[in-house]
Amino acid sequence: MHFCHILKTATITFIGATTENPSFELNSALLSRARVYLLKSLSTEDIEQVLTQAMEDKTRGYGGQDIVLPDETRRAIAELVNGDARRALNTLEMMADMAEVDDSGKRVLKPELLTEIAGERSARFDNKGDRFYDLISALHKSVRGSAPDAALYWYARIITAGGDPLYVARRCLAIASEDVGNADPRAMQVAIAAWDCFTRVGPAEGERAIAQAIVYLACAPKSNAVYTAFKAALADARERPDYDVPVHLRNAPTKLMKEMGYGQEYRYAHDEANAYAAGEVYFPPEIAQTRYYFPTNRGLEGKIGEKLAWLAEQDQNSPIKRYR
Numbered sequence: 001m002h003f004c005h006i007l008k009t010a011t012i013t014f015i016g017a018t019t020e021n022p023s024f025e026l027n028s029a030l031l032s033r034a035r036v037y038l039l040k041s042l043s044t045e046d047i048e049q050v051l052t053q054a055m056e057d058k059t060r061g062y063g064g065q066d067i068v069l070p071d072e073t074r075r076a077i078a079e080l081v082n083g084d085a086r087r088a089l090n091t092l093e094m095m096a097d098m099a100e101v102d103d104s105g106k107r108v109l110k111p112e113l114l115t116e117i118a119g120e121r122s123a124r125f126d127n128k129g130d131r132f133y134d135l136i137s138a139l140h141k142s143v144r145g146s147a148p149d150a151a152l153y154w155y156a157r158i159i160t161a162g163g164d165p166l167y168v169a170r171r172c173l174a175i176a177s178e179d180v181g182n183a184d185p186r187a188m189q190v191a192i193a194a195w196d197c198f199t200r201v202g203p204a205e206g207e208r209a210i211a212q213a214i215v216y217l218a219c220a221p222k223s224n225a226v227y228t229a230f231k232a233a234l235a236d237a238r239e240r241p242d243y244d245v246p247v248h249l250r251n252a253p254t255k256l257m258k259e260m261g262y263g264q265e266y267r268y269a270h271d272e273a274n275a276y277a278a279g280e281v282y283f284p285p286e287i288a289q290t291r292y293y294f295p296t297n298r299g300l301e302g303k304i305g306e307k308l309a310w311l312a313e314q315d316q317n318s319p320i321k322r323y324r
Helices: 003-008 028-032 044-056 071-080 085-098 111-118 130-144 148-160 165-183 186-201 203-219 225-239 255-259 300-317
Strands: none
Touching (some): 044 085, 085 111, 130 148, 148 165
C-alpha cells in the first residue's frame, strides 16, 4: 500500500522531528498530508531563566551550594549557546566542576572560566538548510538595498559560521548582473576580480577582497533593466512561434544561398552615417515593434537610455524603412 495513502486514511500516525526545514527534506506529496509545527529556538532571556532555575533548584541543580553565577556570566552563557538549553546546562555543569574555591569559600563562575571552557562562539549553521539560505538572502537583499554595513554583517555571519566564501563570490557575480547591471558595468569586473583574488591568495586576504566587492556592489547605482529584459526575451523565445530569420539577416556562404536572396539588402552599419543603419529592423516582421530593454536613468544606464532615444529618433526620421 502506498505510504501517502496510509497517512491519508489514518492507518498509522506518523510523527517526526527534525532540525532541518521539512520543505527541503520531504517531498510535496508527504508534506501536504502532514501538519508542520515550528518550534523556535529559545531566546537569550529564556536561556537565562533556565540557568537561574538550575542555580536555585536544590534537587537537580546547584541550589544551596556555594556556587555563584554572576549576571554577566549567565548572560554570556545564554548568548553563547544559540538557544540550546541543553548546551547551556552542560556548560554550567562544566564550569561548576572546574571553578576553584575563592577566599570566601565560594566557587564563583567567572566569564574568564567560560572563555576557557567554551572557546569561540560556535554559530548555528548548515550548508543546505533554510538557515544557510536565510543568511544568503539577507546578504543579497542588503546589497540590493544599498546597505553596505548590513551586507558586511551578513557576510561576516556566513563566513564565521563556516560558509564557503566562494559561494558568496558567486552570489556577488549574480548581484552584479541582476541588481546593478548596466548602471555600473564595472561591478561585474569587481566581482570577478574578488573571486580571482580569493583563488590566488587564499581565505585571509581573499575574504577581504570579497568584502570589498560586497561594499562596491552595495554602493553602486542599481538597475534590473537587463535582468527583466532577458526574462521577457526568454519568455517570447519559449512561448511564441519560431519565426523565420528575415532574409536580409541570413548568412549566405554559398552561391545557391546568394541566388535565393540570402543576405540581400543587408545594410552594413559601418558604411552608414554614425555607423547606424537608421530605419533598419532586426526582428522578424511579425514582432518588429517589440522592445525588451528599458534602461533606467541611474548611473551609466542613463547615458545608454539617451543614446537609444537618439537612435529611435533617427529611425523615425529615416526615409528608409524595413517592412513598409
